[in-house]
Amino acid sequence: MNSTATLNLKDPDLLRQAMLIDGEWVQADSGQTIEIRNPATGELVARVPNGGETETRRAIAAAERAMQGWRKTLPKERAKVLRKLYELMLENIEDLAVILTAEQGKPLVESRGEILYAASFIEWFGEEAKRVNGDIIPQNVDGRRILVQKAPIGVFAAITPWNFPSAMITRKAGPGWAVGCAGVIKPASQTPLSALALAVLAERAGLPPGVCNVVTGSARAIGGELTANPVVRKLSFTGSTEVGSLLLAQCAPTIKKASMELGGNAPFIVFDDADIDAAVKGAIAAKYRNTGQACVAANRMLVQSGVYDQFAKKLADAAAALRVGNGMDDGVVLGPLINGDAVQKVEEHIADAVEKGARIATGGKRHPLGGSYFEPTVLTDVSRDALIFNDETFGPVAPLFRFETEDEAIAMANDTPFGLAAYVYARDVGLIFRVVDNLEFGMVGVNEGMISTEVAPFGGVKSSGLGREGSKYGIDDYLEIKYVALGGL
Ligand SMILES: NC(=O)C1=CN([C@@H]2O[C@H](COP(=O)(O)OP(=O)(O)OC[C@H]3O[C@@H](n4cnc5c(N)ncnc54)[C@H](OP(=O)(O)O)[C@@H]3O)[C@@H](O)[C@H]2O)C=CC1
Numbered sequence: 356m357n358s359t360a361t362l363n364l365k366d367p368d369l370l371r372q373a374m375l376i377d378g379e380w381v382q383a384d385s386g387q388t389i390e391i392r393n394p395a396t397g398e399l400v401a402r403v404p405n406g407g408e409t410e411t412r413r414a415i416a417a418a419e420r421a422m423q424g425w426r427k428t429l430p431k432e433r434a435k436v437l438r439k440l441y442e443l444m445l446e447n448i449e450d451l452a453v454i455l456t457a458e459q460g461k462p463l464v465e466s467r468g469e470i471l472y473a474a475s476f477i478e479w480f481g482e483e484a485k486r487v488n489g490d491i492i493p494q495n496v497d498g499r500r501i502l503v504q505k506a507p508i509g510v511f512a513a514i515t516p517w518n519f520p521s522a523m524i525t526r527k528a529g530p531g532w533a534v535g536c537a538g539v540i541k542p543a544s545q546t547p548l549s550a551l552a553l554a555v556l557a558e559r560a561g562l563p564p565g566v567c568n569v570v571t572g573s574a575r576a577i578g579g580e581l582t583a584n585p586v587v588r589k590l591s592f593t594g595s596t597e598v599g600s601l602l603l604a605q606c607a608p609t610i611k612k613a614s615m616e617l618g619g620n621a622p623f624i625v626f627d628d629a630d631i632d633a634a635v636k637g638a639i640a641a642k643y644r645n646t647g648q649a650c651v652a653a654n655r656m657l658v659q660s661g662v663y664d665q666f667a668k669k670l671a672d673a674a675a676a677l678r679v680g681n682g683m684d685d686g687v688v689l690g691p692l693i694n695g696d697a698v699q700k701v702e703e704h705i706a707d708a709v710e711k712g713a714r715i716a717t718g719g720k721r722h723p724l725g726g727s728y729f730e731p732t733v734l735t736d737v738s739r740d741a742l743i744f745n746d747e748t749f750g751p752v753a754p755l756f757r758f759e760t761e762d763e764a765i766a767m768a769n770d771t772p773f774g775l776a777a778y779v780y781a782r783d784v785g786l787i788f789r790v791v792d793n794l795e796f797g798m799v800g801v802n803e804g805m806i807s808t809e810v811a812p813f814g815g816v817k818s819s820g821l822g823r824e825g826s827k828y829g830i831d832d833y834l835e836i837k838y839v840a841l842g843g844l
């Protein structure tokens with residue numbers, strides 16, 4: 356099928372409009388497609404197959420077959436293939452970034468950053484492939500040794516969101532491929548092109564047919580099969596808590612291992628003794644990266660009363676200076692929101708906060724560029740019963756809440772069912788440790804607004820999910836432990 360896009364790619368072959376199943380690039384059985392539109396312009400970028408249950412079943416069967424050979428390869432051979440994939444991602448970074456910006460809207464500079472981040476998981480887990488060690492436990496009876504071996508869990512499924520269309524795939528598939536699993540990837544319907552481009556490179560890197568399958572189309576049909584099919588032994592999902600909890604329930608009858616990286620409601624706490632300029636810089640990164648569309652995005656700025664006014668003024672000035680526009684244009688740092696629904700949610704949160712007494716320090720409305728562009732916004736004096744305190748906005752709005760004491764800050768921060776990321780700005784080391792110990796979150800940035808890296812365990816507690824991705828911990832979910840009692844010695 357010819358491309359409908361006018362993307363200026365060095366390698367146009369990376370823009371695929373077909374699914375990869377068992378090493379074949381195919382269309383949906385029905386012949387139907389879904390349109391991929393650029394959120395910055397509304398232009399049609401491409402059409403991908405509208406696949407469903409039967410295509411997913413074939414992809415799972417292909418992964419099961421392919422895994423038989425792949426799991427037997429030496430770890431260093433798998434590491435070599437992943438290293439090659441990492442290198443190919445870097446060689447093709449410009450094209451991958453253009454594809455990502457075209458379907459997702461984030462500025463090119465952020466897309467390049469995401470490709471580097473995505474590639475880092477492939478590099479990291481390729482290296483970890485060689486370090487999947489077992490244990491020998493001292494005998495409990497004479498003449499026996501207890502061995503602990505680790506084996507690939509089986510076919511994995513990865514269901515990924517539109518906000519990080521490349522990195523969320525490699526953070527899941529990287530460890531799976533590294534330990535010898537094969538998988539089926541279902542990218543978000545708004546952003547399948549990055550997944551398909553990655554699959555092209557995975558083939559070129561030498562991943563055998565069937566080890567990497569990508570099925571695009573109906574979430575319900577594909578997700579239904581991925582969760583019901585007993586061959587799939589592991590599901591890794593990133594997305595909304597609502598869908599995550601549904602998928603967990605769907606996994607229950609076949610007792611699948613599941614990792615869930617779900618919603619957040621991150622507090623960003625600024626204490627009186629903090630370096631305010633550093634806190635503002637951190638807040639800009641933690642709040643406005645990807646136009647606020649990240650599960651680790653700062654959602655509630657909790658500011659101690661002694662520095663409240665100063666922080667509010669500096670943050671509003673810095674936010675107002677962020678250039679909004681088409682992510683393809685030089686100098687743009689804030690792209691459009693993903694779609695009209697996202698804009699509506701942002702508007703609802705602002706209207707509700709204002710109705711409950713908040714003041715708009717900057718922004719507060721749709722950007723003059725139109726479409727799904729929104730002004731970077733800072734709200735002050737926001738009430739704790741505002742919607743925005745309880746629900747992640749997923750947009751470029753920083754609401755400021757005032758607190759007096761350390762205990763009050765901790766209580767406010769923890770007053771949410773979510774527990775993904777939290778941020779703390781302070782200088783007093785004693786206070787920092789006390790606060791970190793008391794925060795019910797899986798990740799805490801202390802004097803850091805950007806905490807994501809392949810070497811650290813990413814994940815949350817409470818309604819933010821299950822399991823950890825990245826780092827040495829991220830490989831465990833793709834492994835089963837087998838204990839062998841070796842007697843007769
Ligand atoms: N934790 C995070 O990183 C993310 C959180 N969110 C939060 O969720 C809100 C809604 O975003 P949204 O994109 O709708 O997130 P979803 O949770 O709906 O989508 C995430 C992924 O799940 C898939 N999916 C959706 N429904 C099902 C289903 N019934 N069975 C199987 N897969 C399914 C989607 O496919 P498809 O695209 O085809 O619908 C997509 O691939 C955001 O505003 C934000 O608050 C969103 C994205 C990421």
Ligand SMILES: O=C(O)CCCC(=O)O
Binds near residue numbers: 518522523648807813
């Ligand atoms: O927001 C998300 O859903 C993905 C996490 C982004 C990150 O790894 O920083």
